[in-house]
Amino acid sequence: MSPTYEKTSTSPVNIAVIKYWGKRDTALILPTNSSLSVTLSQEHLRSKTTIRASPDFEKTRLWLNGVEETDLTKNKRLQNCLRETRRLREEHEKKLCKEIGTENVVPLSKYNVHICSENNFPTAAGLASSASGFACLVYTLAQLYELPVSTTELSKIARQGSGSACRSLFGGFVAWEMGSQVDGSDSQAIQIAPKDYWPELEALICVVSDAKKGTSSTEGMQNTFTTSPLLQHRIKHVVPERMKSMTEAILKRDFQQFAEITMRDSNQFHAVCLDTFPPIFYLNDVSRAIIRVITEYNTCSESGKLKAAYTFDAGPNAVIYTLRENVPEIINIIAKFFPGDVENGKEYFTDPYQLFS
Numbered sequence: 001m002s003p004t005y006e007k008t009s010t011s012p013v014n015i016a017v018i019k020y021w022g023k024r025d026t027a028l029i030l031p032t033n034s035s036l037s038v039t040l041s042q043e044h045l046r047s048k049t050t051i052r053a054s055p056d057f058e059k060t061r062l063w064l065n066g067v068e069e070t071d072l073t074k075n076k077r078l079q080n081c082l083r084e085t086r087r088l089r090e091e092h093e094k095k096l097c098k099e100i101g102t103e104n105v106v107p108l109s110k111y112n113v114h115i116c117s118e119n120n121f122p123t124a125a126g127l128a129s130s131a132s133g134f135a136c137l138v139y140t141l142a143q144l145y146e147l148p149v150s151t152t153e154l155s156k157i158a159r160q161g162s163g164s165a166c167r168s169l170f171g172g173f174v175a176w177e178m179g180s181q182v183d184g185s186d187s188q189a190i191q192i193a194p195k196d197y198w199p200e201l202e203a204l205i206c207v208v209s210d211a212k213k214g215t216s217s218t219e220g221m222q223n224t225f226t227t228s229p230l231l232q233h234r235i236k237h238v239v240p241e242r243m244k245s246m247t248e249a250i251l252k253r254d255f256q257q258f259a260e261i262t263m264r265d266s267n268q269f270h271a272v273c274l275d276t277f278p279p280i281f282y283l284n285d286v287s288r289a290i291i292r293v294i295t296e297y298n299t300c301s302e303s304g305k306l307k308a309a310y311t312f313d314a315g316p317n318a319v320i321y322t323l324r325e326n327v328p329e330i331i332n333i334i335a336k337f338f339p340g341d342v343e344n345g346k347e348y349f350t351d352p353y354q355l356f357s
């Protein structure tokens with residue numbers, strides 16, 4: 001029996017405040033615009049992955065939430081991440097062989113791996129499961145292979161698993177720079193500020209529905225790319241300026257600027273979904289009611305300032321960004337307007353989860 005090499009790690013979910021939607025290269029996963037997100041705490045939502053490598057493994061296998069995926073050759077995204085991390089491991093092994101001698105280097109790059117990954121939240125319900133999942137896969141492979149590379153380098157590999165995954169490799173406030181190279185060598189994630197830079201900022205997740213979404217992000221965004229004139233306007237004339245203003249808002253810890261851009265960008269993302277032909281609907285009646293409640297809450301604020309910002313991804317669930325002092329008030333308001341009724345099968349808000357602290 002040969003030795004088995006094993007690593008386990010966890011990765012967080014990220015929620016974009018400037019949304020990624022559209023690819024200029026679908027194979028390399030190169031986006032049509034830059035995006036920016038906040039990484040949430042791993043306390044409630046996370047992916048956990050264990051990877052084992054052994055010369056005894058006859059093939060590479062993957063279990064996702066306890067169920068084995070049978071034909072991995074069809075899983076191009078997984079193959080991309082395995083190929084790229086193995087390539088780096090091979091380079092690393094060559095270097096080590098020169099330095100410490102071939103007999104002292106374990107040829108991990110040649111071994112098959114067994115991958116076991118699970119999420120502690122509903123997969124594919126618009127709660128960024130592919131982001132944390134692929135970030136975790138690439139991070140765990142990098143740990144197993146002891147790759148001497150930066151997180152930004154790894155982000156280019158995670159990006160080839162799922163675009164938004166590149167942002168989950170960092171904590172805090174993260175930009176995915178779209179880049180301009182055709183080979184994707186400059187399409188990468190960078191950290192704008194660490195988590196503790198703005199400790200008062202909180203995220204509340206309102207689970208409106210944990211059902212699997214109707215249109216996948218991958219399919220939806222390409223339909224938008226090929227049919228929506230509004231997307232072209234967004235890419236050229238809106239996002240570049242917003243990336244600058246949002247970065248500035250974060251660095252100044254300016255909640256007014258942060259909240260306004262967050263809500264505007266969520267609105268525009270869902271507008272390009274509606275502008276897609278045929279249209280894509282991710283929001284439902286409960287989502288729209290949450291938008292109205294948050295808008296009313298901001299309008300009625302005594303200071304006249306924005307106190308909360310909603311944002312919605314490719315699903316009906318809301319994420320509300322706010323400052324810590326407002327959290328109890330918002331939880332009360334949401335609980336009052338959206339009493340949980342999940343047991344009766346209605347798509348209603350359940351518990352607000354306080355995630356980012």
Ligand code: 2P0
Nearest residue numbers: 016019020162163164217218313314
């Ligand atoms: C985002 N979303 O920026 C946007 C906002 C959904 C709405 O990134 O095809 O699952 O794997 O690159 O990363 C969802 O897209 O799509 C997404 P692929 P991904 O978070």
